[in-house]
Amino acid sequence: MDSPSDLPYDERRADALITVTAESAVGPAPRVRSAQVLIMDRSLSMSRRKLDEAKRAMCAAIDTLRDGTLLGIVAGNHRAEVIFPPTGGLAVVDARSREDAKLRVIGQLPEGGTAIGQWLDRARDLFTSVDSPGTVRHAVLYTDGKDEHETPEQLGEILASCADRFICHARGLGDDWHHDELLRITQALHGTAEAVVTIADLTEDFTRLMREAQRIVVPRLYLGLRLNSRFQLAFVRQTRPAEADLMVRQLRDGETHVPLGSWPAESRQYQVSLRFDPDTLTVDELLRAARVTLHAEFPDGTRRPCAESAAMVVRRRATPGFGIARSPDLTRVENERELGMAMRACADARLRGDLDRADHELRLATGLAESLGDTARLRLLRAVATTGPDGLPRLRRDASRGQLLRIGVDSTKTVSRPADARELALRDTGLPRVCPRCDTTATNPTAKFCERCGHSLADAGPVDAW
Template sequence: MDSPSDLPYDERRADALITVTAHSAAGPSPQVRSAQVLIMDRSLSMSRHKLDEAKRAMCAAIDTLRDGTLLGIVAGNHQAEVIFPPTGGLAVVDARSREDAKLRVAGQLAEGGTAIGQWLDRARDLFASVESPGTVRHAMLYTDGKDEHETPEQLAEILASCADRYICHARGLGEDWHHDELLRITQALHGTAEAVVTIADLTEDFTHLMREAQRIVVPRLYLGLRLNSRFQLAFVRQTRPTEADLTLRQLLDGETHVPLGSWPAESRQYQVSLRFDPDTLTVDELMRAARVTLHAEFPDGTRRPCSESAAMVVRRRATPGFGIVRSPDLTRVENERELGMAMRACADAQLRGDLDRADRELRLATSLAESLGDTARLRLLRAVATTGPDGRPRLRRDASRGQMLRIGVDSTKTVSRPVESRELSVRHTGLPRVCPRCDTTATSPTAKFCEECGHPLGAGGPVDAL
């Protein structure tokens, strides 16, 4: 198991890893409507061949869209203009509208500055025009520059207003953008960030991205957490295939819902961390700290459970100072997070000219990648490494800005090999459960712990875990 239920006597934190897997539907895919907003950077820095290649990539992305898809295109610089459809809202894709959209993309000129938040805000307005609540909403943007015409606070405010409204993937073109900005956007909007240093690669990237986006059939997913009153939610982090802090929370009927976005057939893993006062836990007693359920938004707009509930169980051990070995899977997750932080610190230090700091972070990141067997990130690090006069690895002094940006943006990508994590499943008994401590009747016949006081239900039977 990824997280043992046993906790040291003075522990104040309990963690669990949860894996959520989306499977391809057997037979024909469900008919779920999709809304796509393509955001193109037309700032002055996109002049000449950059904009030409970007137009080619945008037109290729439009060609991949199925008939019936809803489409809008935003052209952005220091402002945001909806260039398609000219009538406002989103247009239904067919042969005629597809050609019209490509003509409007082809007619764009490079001018002005960069205000990415304005582009995202306009995309949110377009998605708001969709009447069907069960529509999958997906945006894609590229930029070749820094977000220079708005403050970080303005961008943060817009990202908060867009969160859980749509998914957004972002691409950095060339070598003049910054990885922190792209990661900030995609982590808030459940997307991926990529470095496209060679502009000619953008067309292949966009077409693949659009095909994957059209395989999404669930508009939104949520991790539902019903906590025992003695526990508080510290954080929820996505740990694979990319790392992201998920801080947005909603409270529905006494249950905390953490938005997870939505994705095609793949597995994603999340780390849930709870805080508590150890003095409130009875020693050597199994206790349900949280009940975990996956919720989905269905085509009619309702949000309903789509998995069986599972219990996160803890037990405070009696011996103060007695060491309990930490879960190796959670230890790996923490080390992967440290590796990503070291990679970003290395890239940031090199970009600001602090080469001594960059060397130290490179050595730390390389050591962590080697111990984790993370060949993908290790390959990136070794590509910019050399041996210094002291015989130790150091950053190559001729490492390009594009290489460092790729290290920064790929720092959040964890290995695809899944670690063992607790499954969202429980065993059904079909009988109502009554708490022997407070006489509360459980709302579900599968309940293993009292929702009122957290006491185990049943007479000494096995306890289901995540």
């Protein structure tokens, strides 16, 4: 935990960065029961090749599931229908049920509108039918359109009812959806959002998600915070590998529990911010502001600590704000958040036709990405940039809607470390590619996604062969 203890005399906020790492088990991983719900968009806009490719992706995902997995499939338009199993609940995957599920997917026809909240609500009902404790609950959905047949308030109510019930990854197909809706879903349900502009890429993406889900052995994780009475919790935010505001809080035995979801082998970072009245703190007194404990849900359904607790200690100094250096890591996290906001503002402005605002936000985002050494987001921004008559960068007027949606949906993705100048100078030389998020070298030179963290390799640079 990175928690700078010294606070300026007039400070009213204390922050800490907490890193949680899930590691692959040595030897055979424990077999944890897994429940999977696949959600397919069958609205009228999914006509022809789009729906054919989506069906192929769904069938490939079903083939990836190991025997014994619990499976349900929801087909959605302005309503939601469970198309598998036909008897309700979830079915146990075996050779026979796997073929039945694929036949029901193949038989779907496009019709109607889009109400994504209804799809998620039906998925929640399916997961509720699982009576075995400690089951990993995981869903994936794709959509090619906007959530037009329900209000944002209706979607919000359903997301609140689904929070901490299951993990959900969302994919936007083509270029007629909106990044805000996908990010809202995945932030609430601890998943990832991706733009799949090339529809044929969905099959590889879905099979990767299924394989990753079957490596999860802890159904749920929680950040436990026991606060000193002089402090209040301002916010908890995930900062890596993607930014997300964590709004759900539970109170258990005097401790605030914040659901973190669950994930396979990777590290995630969280920012905890506390607020306080500085007049309640004695100058130069070391004070424990909070005790932080990581809790896990175990296969028997109980929730217990799974790591040693850490103390968040603060000390109010007599020095004013300008006299105490700010934590460089916390400064970087805040700059990364500002970069993401500028990227979304750029995409939103261009989509509504406000070119001047889009150009302004592009310049702001590009400068932040350069200073942070964020090669992945910098490549996205440079791909849609050109030089204007005034010599300043501006958004290309022929930038496609798909490119803008990718900028919006990738705006929350952060890197594991800053890139150095030599990495920024690398160009595609035909060498194996390295993931811009986790620096893993792709073993398959034609792979579209990183096999470790799942990040898109569309903009990955080559391995440094110097």
